[in-house]
Amino acid sequence: MAQTQAHLPATSRRVSARRALLSPVNLIPFPVFGVIYVARRYHFVADQPMWLILGALVVTQIVTTGLAVAFPPGTANARPRLLLTSQIMLTGLCVYTQGWGALLAVGFVFAAATAIHSEGSPLAVWAMVCTALTVAAGETAIALGWLKTMVSEPEGHGLAVLEVAGTCAVILILAYNQREKERVEGSLRQSERRFRALVQHASDIIIVVEADGSVSYASPAFEAVLGYPTIESVGMLARSIMDDDDVPRFAHLLEGASEAGNVARTEARLRHHDGSWRWFEVTVTNLFDDPSVEGFVANLRDISERKQSDAALRQAQEVFRHAFDDAGIGMTLVDPSGRIIRTNEALAKMLGYERDEELVGMEVVEITHPDDRDRTEQHVRRIELGTTDGYRMEKRLVRADGETVWVSLTVSVVQDDTGEPMFSIGQIEDISERKAFSDRLQYEAAHDAMTGLLNRASFTDRVAAVLEAEEVTGRKAAVLFIDLDHFKIINDSLGHAAGDDLLATVSQRLRLALRPGDLLARFGGDEFVLLCTNVVGEQAVATIAQRLISAISDPILVGNDEVFVTASIGIAVANKGDTAEMLLRHADAAMYQAKHDGRARAALFRPDHHGSAVAALRTGNDLHRALDRDELVLHYQPIIELRTGRVIGFEALMRWNHPERGLLPPSEFIAFAEETGLIVPMGMWALETACRQTAHWQRIRDLTSNEPPLTISVNLAARQVADRTLAKTVAGIIAHTGISPGAVVLELTENTLMQDTSSTIEALQALRSQGVHLSIDDFGTGYSSLSYLKRFPVESLKIDRSFIDGLGRESEDTSIVEAIIRLAHALELSAVAEGLETPMQLETLRTLGCDYAQGYLLGYPLPAEVIGDKPADDLTTWQDTHLEHM
Numbered sequence: 001m002a003q004t005q006a007h008l009p010a011t012s013r014r015v016s017a018r019r020a021l022l023s024p025v026n027l028i029p030f031p032v033f034g035v036i037y038v039a040r041r042y043h044f045v046a047d048q049p050m051w052l053i054l055g056a057l058v059v060t061q062i063v064t065t066g067l068a069v070a071f072p073p074g075t076a077n078a079r080p081r082l083l084l085t086s087q088i089m090l091t092g093l094c095v096y097t098q099g100w101g102a103l104l105a106v107g108f109v110f111a112a113a114t115a116i117h118s119e120g121s122p123l124a125v126w127a128m129v130c131t132a133l134t135v136a137a138g139e140t141a142i143a144l145g146w147l148k149t150m151v152s153e154p155e156g157h158g159l160a161v162l163e164v165a166g167t168c169a170v171i172l173i174l175a176y177n178q179r180e181k182e183r184v185e186g187s188l189r190q191s192e193r194r195f196r197a198l199v200q201h202a203s204d205i206i207i208v209v210e211a212d213g214s215v216s217y218a219s220p221a222f223e224a225v226l227g228y229p230t231i232e233s234v235g236m237l238a239r240s241i242m243d244d245d246d247v248p249r250f251a252h253l254l255e256g257a258s259e260a261g262n263v264a265r266t267e268a269r270l271r272h273h274d275g276s277w278r279w280f281e282v283t284v285t286n287l288f289d290d291p292s293v294e295g296f297v298a299n300l301r302d303i304s305e306r307k308q309s310d311a312a313l314r315q316a317q318e319v320f321r322h323a324f325d326d327a328g329i330g331m332t333l334v335d336p337s338g339r340i341i342r343t344n345e346a347l348a349k350m351l352g353y354e355r356d357e358e359l360v361g362m363e364v365v366e367i368t369h370p371d372d373r374d375r376t377e378q379h380v381r382r383i384e385l386g387t388t389d390g391y392r393m394e395k396r397l398v399r400a401d402g403e404t405v406w407v408s409l410t411v412s413v414v415q416d417d418t419g420e421p422m423f424s425i426g427q428i429e430d431i432s433e434r435k436a437f438s439d440r441l442q443y444e445a446a447h448d449a450m451t452g453l454l455n456r457a458s459f460t461d462r463v464a465a466v467l468e469a470e471e472v473t474g475r476k477a478a479v480l481f482i483d484l485d486h487f488k489i490i491n492d493s494l495g496h497a498a499g500d501d502l503l504a505t506v507s508q509r510l511r512l513a514l515r516p517g518d519l520l521a522r523f524g525g526d527e528f529v530l531l532c533t534n535v536v537g538e539q540a541v542a543t544i545a546q547r548l549i550s551a552i553s554d555p556i557l558v559g560n561d562e563v564f565v566t567a568s569i570g571i572a573v574a575n576k577g578d579t580a581e582m583l584l585r586h587a588d589a590a591m592y593q594a595k596h597d598g599r600a601r602a603a604l605f606r607p608d609h610h611g612s613a614v615a616a617l618r619t620g621n622d623l624h625r626a627l628d629r630d631e632l633v634l635h636y637q638p639i640i641e642l643r644t645g646r647v648i649g650f651e652a653l654m655r656w657n658h659p660e661r662g663l664l665p666p667s668e669f670i671a672f673a674e675e676t677g678l679i680v681p682m683g684m685w686a687l688e689t690a691c692r693q694t695a696h697w698q699r700i701r702d703l704t705s706n707e708p709p710l711t712i713s714v715n716l717a718a719r720q721v722a723d724r725t726l727a728k729t730v731a732g733i734i735a736h737t738g739i740s741p742g743a744v745v746l747e748l749t750e751n752t753l754m755q756d757t758s759s760t761i762e763a764l765q766a767l768r769s770q771g772v773h774l775s776i777d778d779f780g781t782g783y784s785s786l787s788y789l790k791r792f793p794v795e796s797l798k799i800d801r802s803f804i805d806g807l808g809r810e811s812e813d814t815s816i817v818e819a820i821i822r823l824a825h826a827l828e829l830s831a832v833a834e835g836l837e838t839p840m841q842l843e844t845l846r847t848l849g850c851d852y853a854q855g856y857l858l859g860y861p862l863p864a865e866v867i868g869d870k871p872a873d874d875l876t877t878w879q880d881t882h883l884e885h886m
Contacts (some may be wrong), residue, residue: 020809024188043572083152101465107204150776171839179820205280208293209254213237216295225302227273231566238298243269243277253284254296262286267303279307296872330407330428336421338380350407350430369396369404378410386421389413394431406435438823438839445856446838448501449524451507456529457805459521463580470574475534480543481570481587482510482548484526484601487662490563498558505556506565507717513551515544525662529584538573538604545569545602553600573604592618620672622658627681631657635861637665638871639713639832639854642846647871649711651834651854653861654682670717684729691737691744693864698743700869710871713745715777718752722759727766734770743770745796749777752793775832779818789826795853797824801835804855808840818848 077382156522204226205773208217218233226241239247246268253264264284267278281301287293324331334340339361349355351367359367368376372395382388390412396404401481410427412884446458454462466477484506491499503526510520510528519531530548535541552567570591572583586605594619595605636650657666673679694712701710720726734741746767753760753776764774775790799820806813817833833845836855845853 027076027217054767061177090152095820101152101394118372153189153832155641185608193409203302205298205302207233207238207298207300208298209238209298210294210859211282211288213239218831225300226270226278241271243271245269250282253282270300273679274786278302278304309886313570314666316806327427330426330430332409332426332428334364334426336384336423336858338377340364341423347428350399350405351397352403358482367397369398381423383411383413384541386415386419388726389415390424394435397428405430406432441839444479448524451504451522453507453528454519454521456521456523459519459523459529460580460584462519463583466531466533467578467580467583468575474571476574477535477572477583477775478532478535479583479587480532480541480545480548480602481572481584482528482530482552482567483595483661484552485566485593485595485690486569486660487526491662492566497563501558502556502563502565505558506552506567509551509554510548512545518544524665529587535573538571541571542604545571546791549600549602559698567595568599570594570603571602571604598691619669623656623669623672623676623678624691626656626658626669629659629684631659631865632682632684632685633663634693635863636693636867637854638689639711639852642842642850642853647710648708648852649713649743650690650694650871651713651747652686654686669680674717674719677719680719683715683717683720686731687730688733688737690714691733691739694743697869697871698739709740709743711743711745711773712739714776715726715747716752718749721752721763724759726763727770730767730772731770734772742773745773747775747777747798750779753789761793764793780816794829796832799850800830800832801855804833804835804841804845808838814844817845821848821850 007040015199020724044520045205050319059850091533098609111320149212151329156569165646202219202221203225204219205221206217206219207215207222210216215233217239218230220230222228222233228241230237239250242250249266250268252298255267255660262285268280268282272278279302281303283301285297285299287297288295299396307338323607324342327344327346329342330350330586332340333342334345340359343356343359345541346355348354353359364380365373365376375393376395379388379391379393382391386739390410392408392410394408397407399405408429408431411424413421416422446453446454463479469475470477487499487502490502503522506526507520507522507528510530514520515532516531519533521529521531523529530544530545532541549567549569552565554561555564557563568587570587570593572586574583590603590605593605594610597603632788633651635655639649639651640646640648641648654670655665655667658664661668670679673682690712694710698709716726723729730744730746748764768774773796774792775798776794777798778800779797780800797820799817803813803816803820807817808814822830830851831849833841833850833853834851836842836845836857837856841855842853842857
């Protein structure tokens with residue numbers, strides 16, 4: 001908005017006055033004065049007083065300067081109009097009325113030029129108007145007699161017209177030239193401002209390089225990016241900050257841009273002021289023909305970050321290429337639809353292809369085993385829909401020759417910036433050997449090693465599953481418990497090898513006599529169990545039992561001897577609400593009833609037979625003689641440290657080598673022993689026998705290795721703990737056998753600990769004071785109190801096998817095991833898992849941080865004579881030894 005003089009500060013007024021006085025136009029009066037003086041001297045004009053001429057010019061300048069100060073630039077149109085009017089009228093009037101016709105045009109030109117210069121605007125129209133007004137004013141003054149003229153009236157009028165015309169022409173020419181000049185200057189100033197704005201704020205460096213290679217101009221970005229002050233940049237040689245390897249390429253670049261207007265591009269490294277190096281993209285333009293440049297214009301764009309990113313990307317690509325192509329396992333890239341994009345040599349070799357390119361383009365399902373294709377297609381579909389970012393699975397792939405290979409497949413999905421799947425990376429490991437070994441372990445864990453029949457645990461699970469299905473289908477099931485008569489005599493007379501051959505033959509005969517769908521198992525020794533499904537009645541089951549008895553009774557050739565064998569069979573038909581354990585127990589009781597009735601027959605379980613009472617009575621009577629007859633034996637099962645896999649000791653497990661029923665597990669007689677009190681002498685015998693054997697092993701081990709001494713774990717029953725002479729008896733056994741007290745671990749159940757707690761704690765503390773270690777057996781199945789648990793001087797918790805059985809398969813069992821392990825560690829106790837039978841259980845225990853473990857997966861219980869003088873840490877050898885002596 002325009003400002004008036006009154007609104008300007010004093011400093012602004014002084015500046016405006018100084019500019020008006022020093023204006024180049026204000027110098028015009030002095031040469032004009034000189035021209036007038038010469039014209040007057042040689043009589044070119046009338047002889048007028050010089051003071052009048054000088055006075056008119058001075059007055060004009062004073063008025064002009066005063067108006068310039070009063071109306072500074074920006075005061076709308078007032079200033080140029082006033083300047084124009086005042087100068088033309090005053091100067092023109094003086095010159096015209098005094099008869100200076102020859103100088104009239106000079107006065108008018110001076111006035112018009114001053115006005116045009118002062119504002120920088122085309123004011124020709126105003127100049128012409130003012131000129132006409134000046135002439136009119138002079139004519140009027142002369143006509144009224146206010147002034148006189150030295151020329152005659154006609155000459156004056158003609159001269160005035162000529163002067164007005166000439167003056168107007170000059171004013172038009174000056175105004176036009178001034179307007180063009182100002183337009184060009186304004187355009188140049190606008191271009192210059194635009195150029196400066198672009199250059200000042202540009203992130204790219206712009207330099208001008210002269211022919212000798214020196215920098216004649218550098219934009220502000222030169223200092224901002226490279227750190228060189230502007231005063232240093234101008235005049236420096238461009239090659240002085242370039243990498244030596246880039247100088248020849250830069251010189252070649254300039255040669256390529258030798259022709260005017262040519263543009264050349266390259267990349268070069270420039271040294272920063274701090275000594276570091278930066279990468280730049282250089283674009284050079286030859287502008288030597290442009291007089292305002294006269295050199296090479298180089299545009300430098302900093303691409304250091306891009307170079308670093310490119311290098312990192314190349315490195316990542318190279319790492320990926322090596323990791324992919326040189327991987328020891330199979331690698332593949334698959335598009336979202338399941339089509340193979342790329343594979344490595346390892347996968348081609350795994351699948352029997354000569355070149356990996358042969359697999360490119362195939363669908364994943366094409367190389368997948370038919371039985372695994374549904375699962376594979378489901379995973380591929382989920383990837384295609386973007387609902388998963390990867391998965392893991394084990395499946396079978398089909399080789400080029402049609403053979404099957406088991407693989408472990410891990411798939412990761414790579415997504416684009418929008419989250420859409422681009423491709424998936426598959427890592428494929430051949431696990432055929434591991435799978436075969438795992439299957440063998442699972443098979444061995446579920447089957448009897450000698451006959452290949454199901455073992456007790458697997459058979460019990462099958463019976464439970466059938467009983468659950470029976471609730472839905474309404475079909476009947478029955479269990480037949482088969483026990484060979486007088487097998488002990490045959491085994492002792494002919495030898496164990498002959499006995500094994502006999503059992504193998506019997507199992508084969510039983511297989512041939514089965515109906516489709518029936519399930520046969522061996523429980524151990526000479527005991528076989530048969531599960532019959534879809535039975536229509538008790539008579540039908542009795543018919544099956546008679547067929548089995550007949551099949552067994554045929555003569556069997558063992559070596560050169562012909563042996564006749566009979567069997568007693570107990571039958572239990574499932575009723576509503578029966579469990580697998582209950583059904584097996586009923587069948588077992590019925591089998592004892594059949595033996596009681598004379599053997600070589602079958603008996604159907606009836607509650608009124610009191611088979612359990614008969615069996616209990618018989619077992620109790622036989623058990624009294626077992627110690628005297630030396631029928632009790634100990635089997636030793638290894639305990640390993642899960643972290644190292646080293647065998648750290650054994651648990652002594654009692655077996656009853658029954659003269660008629662063969663080798664009986666503890667579950668068959670321990671309950672009777674506890675009820676009758678025989679458990680006390682039996683337990684002391686077991687402890688002494690185990691300590692003596694372990695001391696022998698320790699002596700042999702100390703001679704051959706520097707490993708820690710083996711430990712021996714022995715169970716203590718409630719009656720033993722209640723015996724006040726327990727600590728003294730244990731001390732005597734340790735001293736007599738020569739075993740170190742620290743190698744003895746006594747195991748007690750939770751229920752045992754909770755009986756007469758004060759005396760129990762006293763007894764345990766007495767044992768612990770001797771250096772004997774204490775452990776809680778079957779932890780989790782009793783009713784222990786944590787407050788009491790802290791008071792017992794125990795050092796480990798033994799997790800019951802019932803929880804280990806579902807480990808890794810059932811979330812509840814897994815959670816219970818994890819809780820027990822955490823509880824043990826919180827109480828600064830070690831955790832021991834028993835009943836370990838599968839690799840999955842083993843891996844889960846290691847993951848949960850369990851300390852020790854034992855079970856069939858690691859080693860079956862074996863007698864000392866089979867184990868030998870030096871127990872092996874190699875569990876494979878242990879398994880092989882077990883298989884050889886079954």
